[in-house]
Amino acid sequence: MIRTYDEKNALELLKSLVEIDSVNPVYGGPGEGELADFVENWLETRGIASHRQPVLPGRDNIYCRIGPRDAPALLLEAHMDTVGVEGWKTGDPHELRVEGNRFYGRGSCDTKGSLACFLLTLERFAREPEKLNRALVFAASVDEESKQIGAVELAKLSESLKIKWAITGEPTRSDVIARHKGFGRYLVSVTGKAAHASTPDLGENAVYKGARLCQKFEEHAAELRCKPADGEIELGTLNVGAIRGGVGFNIVPDLCQIDLDRRLGRFESAEAARESLQRICSSETGVGFEVFLERPPLRGEDSDLLVSDMISAAKRVGHMISEREVPYMTNAVAYESVGVPALVFGPGDIAQAHKSDEYIEAGEVVRSVEILESLLLR
Template sequence: MRLTEAERRLLDGIEGERLTDLLKRLVQANSENPTGTERAVAEIVAAELEAAGLRVERQPVERDRFNVIAGLEGSRPERLLFNGHMDTVPAGDLGLWTDDPWAAAVRDGKLFGLGSADMKAGVAAMIEAIRALSLSGASFERGLLFTAVVDEEVGFKGTKALLAEGKLANCEMACVSEPTGLRIGNRLKGALEFSARTSGRSAHTGIAFAGDNAIYKMGRYLEELRRYNDALKERADDADLRYPTVNVGKVSGGVGVTLVPDRCELEFDRQVLPGETMEAAEREIRELTEAFSRREGVDVELILRQKFDNWSVADSEAVVRGLAGALRDLHGAEPEYAGFNGYAEVELLAAAGIPSVLYGPGTLDTAHAPNEFVPLDEALAAAKAYALWAYRFMTAAV
């Protein structure tokens, strides 16, 4: 399907300079999570949407934090959902950054700054696309809903609030603007996050034989998890997601060298690939732990803290076909597909019955790290893809 004259005019309305200016302002507004708030970013997003002629709703999520919701109405109730998050991870050691993390420096066609790739560039590109659609003068049969949400980096509170309050009613399909390098993200790992505890008996180190060292016990359990992790490497070899893993992220115990520790705790996760089930992966961890305890005589208190479902979407789904068709006509080539090696709210949307994809500028390779950046040409390309796909959905051309 070639571009129509109306579609060409729509795409001509997307401006790279304005997009870059918006992205700069979003990056300059600190929205670290959990140490800060998204409020400054949310106010910029709301003002941009209002200036484009949209009615904006500020949905309270918790104190000083709110989602931004806006849309373009069609004559029918069906809607396409564009979703992006406004928070970032903490900047970490500022000494590792070449520029201030909030300077939004531009060099060599790239914009540097905390959250530039994950995912303020995607949010800015969606807003620029919506602006072009709003000012196009077109009549729409179906609608578009845009949600900029809080707390994606920690607990998904923003998108959970959208679902709990019925804000996503009539959304037939969705796109989350995660940094996929302009590939269509069609699969995602799940995760099971556990804590484990061993207990012992405290004693002075001078009479350590009178104590029971909880850290030694945990060390044996750690070795069990390491062997399990090695075995998981044989399970699969997805080109992007590779294989399931167990990662021990934190170990704590004891109070000092002069005391035998009576407690040791660790936190670990089990990454679950599409094709595995969350239930089977959890059962493996529990059975491994029970078998270890029986064999070694070590009680391990195991708690599942939280879980994120794995996810995939078939190429035959309308949401994939719609985005793929827009990309094909924009670039004259078949789109690329990718597994996404991070958490994303797409699995919440899918669980709510909304078929979804991931698509956005930038990559995870630079996100969550010093000197994060996004290529500005990718942000512009994403804005055009969002606009064309949405236009075709809204005019019922797809």
């Protein structure tokens, strides 16, 4: 029988998670160390043996496995890191603030709500592992908000942990995501020759060259939007995210740097997208091109059965959910890349992710827990 979960207990756990500052170091935060300690201790106090997987200095994945030793396992994975808190609108971003049916705090939605959901699911079946219809692996990962290194490292354990399916936690309002775009992020450096602004002909203006490249990037972005595609999920996009260059009024700049974000349609390859950008860069002299990060799309070619199982599980407990496709990136690609069918699922709405007033609504965590219990119950 499916339990009726206590909203109060779910929010108490979420409150504890939000109170721990786990802002990714790329945003100037301390990282996930303290939160990993909390998760490890939370599991230990419930008699659940866990393991640490070192990923980066002072930043470890936490994982555990329960259920039949030889049975294939479902992975429930949620990342522990958050984006920064600069510009947070009201109060302390690391205190869960209640206003009506909304609970505000950094990570409440993205994605400590999923972390709380998965921990509560694990706790329920750790007490009665004989009621599992398969083995269960739980993992709390690091670095999703930067390079997803935690998920990539965790995926290397899929064979030893007998992981056959994976669900990665993100705010989907309990819908299931089996397909999403990939991305490439690239650093373009344009070099010129410095000179005094009174004699610009003696120099080579790197910003002018960078501006010409940006014009060509914009034209390429327009071409991508016009390509025939069966739905938005198949359309690639390009964005110039930042441009930096110059020292002051009276100096011809000798360096310009451009950050590019290239979203990959479901059937696009990073290699082909990268080569197109490199051809544009080769139209100017003195241009360097560096790959910051590339991740493939989530294609979902082997996920149909898990999708239908999730939708059926939700119906059994009175929740109507659907399958959707999204343009953003998740850790799920790390598991699909090693042959594990992977979905994205969790409480909260992606529209609140990374915002300066991030929140999750009451009932979201409990609804997702009930769906997962229905999925896993023998």
